[in-house]
Amino acid sequence: MHLTVNHVTHFKFGEPATHSIQYIRMTPRADLCQRVRSWDITASGRLTPWSDGFDNQAHVATYDGEHDEVRVTVTGEITTSDTNGILPMDDGLPPYIFLTPTDYTDSDAEIEKFAKPIGKVLAAEGALAAGHALMAAVAEAVEYKSGQTNVTTTAAEALAAGKGVCQDQTHLFIAAARHLELPARYVSGYLADSTGNDSHLASHAWAEMLVDGLGWVSFDPANDQCATDAYIRLALGLDYGTASPIRGLRSGGGVEEMDVSVRIEEQQ
Known part of the structure; x- marks a missing residue:
């Protein structure tokens, strides 16, 4: 797909x-x-360019002196391809890093209980089947509903609430996968909506899990599917904290x- 992106973030301060x-x-x-x-x-x-520890191409924006607003604008064009949600393990990042627990993805007794049936699938059918089973289980356990969580909500809290957004679903997927010793990472990016006018869908997050013999396989619990050419990958990390836009x-x-x-639009 040939996609154009226009993304404006405007922060307004009370003083x-x-x-x-x-x-x-x-x-x-x-x-x-x-x-x-x-x-x-x-x-x-x-604006100063830099590259973080996960090889995300990033910028630092610094504002000195009194100011009551901040604006960041992103515009671009990109061509995407459908790789069946699979990317090779060639990014130079050691997979074991993505077994590291974080505040967002720490497992508790309920997450371990949640992951137990997935562990049986893993033992019987392998990692790919386990990833698909986990994606479906997360979609069922955490209903997609905005306004119920915030940027500090953890995987355990989202599971307990039973509601959340793509960030929460992704954290739960990662927490359960890591509990099963399956490296998993957080991806932030965009998802092109077919109508081209849904900002809520456009900014998105999903997980990638390592499957031996295939590579990094994407799993999007919010839509219960692997990534297609409608997805744009911006940054990856251990969790939202290390991959947030x-x-x-x-x-x-x-x-x-x-x-x-x-606004994400497909060009002909």
Whole structure:
């Protein structure tokens, strides 16, 4: 697919901030499933490119002096390919890193109980079948419903609530997979909506799990499917904290309001 992206994130502060810094991971990764035609990131602050520990191509935006708003704009064109949701294990990142527990993905007794039937599938049919079974189980256990969780919600909390968004479902998938000793990682990106006007769908998150003999296989519990050419991969990491599109710190500013506009369109 030939896709165009227009993504604007606008932060408005209740009172002037004196200093802000943002970590922006909104540049597509170079891999077999996508080729960037053009990509541009602009911010109202000073923008410095960098590469993080997961080889995500990122930027640091720094804002000095009093300011009451911050704006980040992403525009670009990209060509995507359907690889059946599979990518080779050739990104130079040791798979065992993605067994590391985090605050978001720590398992508890309920997650271990949740993962037990998946462990039986793993033993009988292998990792690929276990991944598909886990994806379906997460979709059933955590109903997709916005407004029930927030960016600090953990996998255990999402499972207990039974509701959440793609971030929560992805964290639960990763937590259960790691409990079963299956390396799994968090991917942030975009999902092109067929109507082209649903920002909620456009910004997305899903998991990738290592399957011996295949590579990294994508699993999207929110849609109960593997990634297709409608997906754009931006960043990967252990969890939301290490793969989030934008995270920041500031001095002052008071209450913050955020407005996001995302538009993904297919070009003929």
